[in-house]
Amino acid sequence: MTLNALWVVVEPANGSLTTTSLELLSHARTLAPSVAAVTWGPGDHAAQAGEYGASTLYAIGDLAGALPGAPVAAALAALVAAGAPDAILIPNSYDGRDIAGRLSARLDRPVLTNVTGLLDEGGLVSEHPIFGGTQVVRAHFTGEGPGIVVVRAKSFAAEPSGGAPAAVTAAPVGALGATGTAMITATHIEERQGPKLEEAPVVVSGGRGLGESGEYALVEEAARLLNGAAGASRAIVDAGWVPYSHQVGQTGKTVKPTVYIACGISGATQHMVGMKGSKNIVAINKDPDAPIFQIADLGIVGDVHKVLPALIEALKSRAS
Amino acid sequence: MNVVVCVKQIPDPAAPQSLDASYNLNRSGKLILDEADTYGVEMALQLVDKAGGGEVTVVSMGSAADLAGVRNALAMGAAKAIIVSDDALRGTDALGTAKVLAAAIRRVSPDLVLAATESSDGYTGTTPVQLAELLDMPSITFAKSVTVTGSTVAVERQTESGYDEVSAPLPAVVTVTAGVVEPRYASFKGIMAAKSKPVEILSVDDLALAGQVGPAGARQAITEVVVAEARQAGEKFVDDGDGADKIVAFLESIKVL
Numbered sequence: 170m171t172l173n174a175l176w177v178v179v180e181p182a183n184g185s186l187t188t189t190s191l192e193l194l195s196h197a198r199t200l201a202p203s204v205a206a207v208t209w210g211p212g213d214h215a216a217q218a219g220e221y222g223a224s225t226l227y228a229i230g231d232l233a234g235a236l237p238g239a240p241v242a243a244a245l246a247a248l249v250a251a252g253a254p255d256a257i258l259i260p261n262s263y264d265g266r267d268i269a270g271r272l273s274a275r276l277d278r279p280v281l282t283n284v285t286g287l288l289d290e291g292g293l294v295s296e297h298p299i300f301g302g303t304q305v306v307r308a309h310f311t312g313e314g315p316g317i318v319v320v321r322a323k324s325f326a327a328e329p330s331g332g333a334p335a336a337v338t339a340a341p342v343g344a345l346g347a348t349g350t351a352m353i354t355a356t357h358i359e360e361r362q363g364p365k366l367e368e369a370p371v372v373v374s375g376g377r378g379l380g381e382s383g384e385y386a387l388v389e390e391a392a393r394l395l396n397g398a399a400g401a402s403r404a405i406v407d408a409g410w411v412p413y414s415h416q417v418g419q420t421g422k423t424v425k426p427t428v429y430i431a432c433g434i435s436g437a438t439q440h441m442v443g444m445k446g447s448k449n450i451v452a453i454n455k456d457p458d459a460p461i462f463q464i465a466d467l468g469i470v471g472d473v474h475k476v477l478p479a480l481i482e483a484l485k486s487r488a489s
Numbered sequence: 490m491n492v493v494v495c496v497k498q499i500p501d502p503a504a505p506q507s508l509d510a511s512y513n514l515n516r517s518g519k520l521i522l523d524e525a526d527t528y529g530v531e532m533a534l535q536l537v538d539k540a541g542g543g544e545v546t547v548v549s550m551g552s553a554a555d556l557a558g559v560r561n562a563l564a565m566g567a568a569k570a571i572i573v574s575d576d577a578l579r580g581t582d583a584l585g586t587a588k589v590l591a592a593a594i595r596r597v598s599p600d601l602v603l604a605a606t607e608s609s610d611g612y613t614g615t616t617p618v619q620l621a622e623l624l625d626m627p628s629i630t631f632a633k634s635v636t637v638t639g640s641t642v643a644v645e646r647q648t649e650s651g652y653d654e655v656s657a658p659l660p661a662v663v664t665v666t667a668g669v670v671e672p673r674y675a676s677f678k679g680i681m682a683a684k685s686k687p688v689e690i691l692s693v694d695d696l697a698l699a700g701q702v703g704p705a706g707a708r709q710a711i712t713e714v715v716v717a718e719a720r721q722a723g724e725k726f727v728d729d730g731d732g733a734d735k736i737v738a739f740l741e742s743i744k745v746l
């Protein structure tokens with residue numbers, strides 16, 4: 170090992186650390202002998218951080234309603250000034266990207282984003298898929314100071330190491346001035362049933378081939394019958410048929426379910442990069458030359474308005 | 490109210506893309522206004538309109554050889570453009586880009602800076618936040634709605650489970666998602682007017698940023714580009730009324746059913 174220490178920004182959500190945070194901790198401990206986690210908010214995450222490989226947990230504490238980016242980056246910058254790791258790994262999430270951007274400017278260090286692989290090759294090397302995941306760019310940091318890496322969800326497996334609870338150290342934010350003045354004044358939760366898109370073993374996704382917004386109900390019904398989650402192409406998110414949180418792809422979520430069922434989706438590179446890591450892929454498309462068939466284990470050339478209702482009927486009759 | 494919109498001119502994302510010998514995205518072809526930035530331009534025009542005064546300035550770093558994309562933003566209604574263009578900028582990373590944009594934006598002292606959540610070609614999504622830090626401003630990313638009341642900007646910000654209401658005092662940086670507003674098409678009158686709107690072109694020396702941009706400023710290097718393992722296509726059937734059965738059988742074979 171040539172790396173000594175890695176820090177992982179671990180994001181709290183609903184009283185636990187997010188899955189992507191745990192994925193990063195799990196991978197970090199295979200790369201460096203010393204892994205520290207950095208978190209914020211009122212919860213106590215020492216046990217979970219330790220279980221996944223962190224020996225130290227830097228706790229920034231309650232942010233009093235501030236958007237996390239600026240205060241978390243400020244606390245991290247102060248920690249770096251006291252002793253820098255080789256690199257700081259941050260989940261690719263709404264707040265993760267804010268933290269990375271702020272920290273980069275504060276430390277005057279670059280950020281490598283959309284990372285899906287991290288290796289130790291006499292130094293940290295990152296992997297980024299480009300052009301729809303057909304090619305992979307390998308990059309590394311140069312110059313003095315820690316590298317900042319923003320890693321996409323589902324890049325690594327989350328595996329507990331059985332470690333003892335991490336030792337908690339308080340990490341103060343310090344003065345922020347104008348940069349710390351973005352405040353969250355209200356939170357709105359949109360109800361969603363069934364498993365989360367990124368965690369579901371089955372994902373049924375719909376695209377423009379559904380024809381109209383109301384037809385998305387077929388996708389949701391099939392997903393429900395398979396105990397899965399419903400996803401979408403960007404075409405129908407932009408068209409306003411479904412919320413952005415359903416989007417799979419380069420600008421949406423990365424999913425790696427046991428099976429991904431694409432219904433009326435052409436298979437643009439920007440969509441495929443978010444789902445080609447699925448264990449199995451099924452595609453229903455009326456165009457025999459649709460690119461999605463190039464990566465489908467089972468391709469059905471047909472009308473989604475016939476195949477999907479028939480599938481729903483078949484699943485219902487099995488259930489009863 | 491004066492609003493700056495950061496806009497990027499990019500190769501058409503629908504066209505085949507390639508890397509050049511130094512691993513930079515090939516930008517030799519025609520450039521267009523990144524569609525992601527048209528939302529910021531429209532949002533800015535509407536906010537200035539509502540405020541009842543002020544103007545929209547577009548700021549862009551990149552080639553000045555082809556300004557069709559920037560002209561497009563001017564044709565939509567922006568008042569003027571600042572372009573930072575210099576051979577020394579090739580290979581500049583997101584932080585270097587933010588330094589350039591910050592230096593250009595300081596000359597305008599806007600009340601609000603808008604950018605897209607991420608560009609279509611680079612999609613790092615970090616440039617606007619780096620920019621906010623350099624400008625010593627608060628930032629709110631992932632806006633699905635933006636309103637300005639007095640000297641406060643209020644944003645509905647997308648979250649994993651819905652959205653948050655977030656507000657910050659001006660001046661601030663806000664990044665907007667696609668769909669925040671419906672971008673207008675430039676009118677014929679707008680296109681004609683754009684031809685005579687001021688476009689200021691600055692160099693790296695004008696901004697006193699020599700040494701901080703280009704590959705030397707990036708402090709990251711590409712080791713190699715490898716071809717990813719390709720997925721093999723499996724079986725393909727034309728649906729004869731048995732498509733659903735085939736799917737059920739497949740799901741059974743992989744033990745999902």
Ligand SMILES: Cc1cc2nc3c(=O)[nH]c(=O)nc-3n(C[C@H](O)[C@H](O)[C@H](O)COP(=O)(O)OP(=O)(O)OC[C@H]3O[C@@H](n4cnc5c(N)ncnc54)[C@H](O)[C@@H]3O)c2cc1C
Pocket residue numbers: 375376377378379380401402403404405416417418419420421422432433434435436437438439440443453454455456459471472473474502503608609610
């Ligand atoms: C920078 C950038 C980022 C992007 N990010 C994403 C992203 O994150 N996710 C994403 O999905 N896209 C993304 N896109 C968009 C992407 O390029 C495609 O435009 C989009 O994925 C197309 O969605 P679609 O397959 O639903 O629609 P289309 O490409 O229009 O395909 C519709 C398909 O449905 C089929 N069809 C039509 N009728 C029927 C029927 N009755 N039965 C069966 N099949 C039928 C057609 O044959 C066609 O193949 C991005 C684009 C850019 C430029």
Ligand SMILES: Nc1ncnc2c1ncn2[C@@H]1O[C@H](COP(=O)(O)O)[C@@H](O)[C@H]1O
Pocket residue numbers: 495496497498523525526548549550551583586590603604605606607608609611612613614615616617
């Ligand atoms: N070269 C540039 N010129 C102007 N704006 C830019 C430039 N690069 C990035 N931006 C802005 O920052 C946003 C996010 O870019 P990126 O960090 O590349 O994903 C873009 O959509 C633009 O609004």
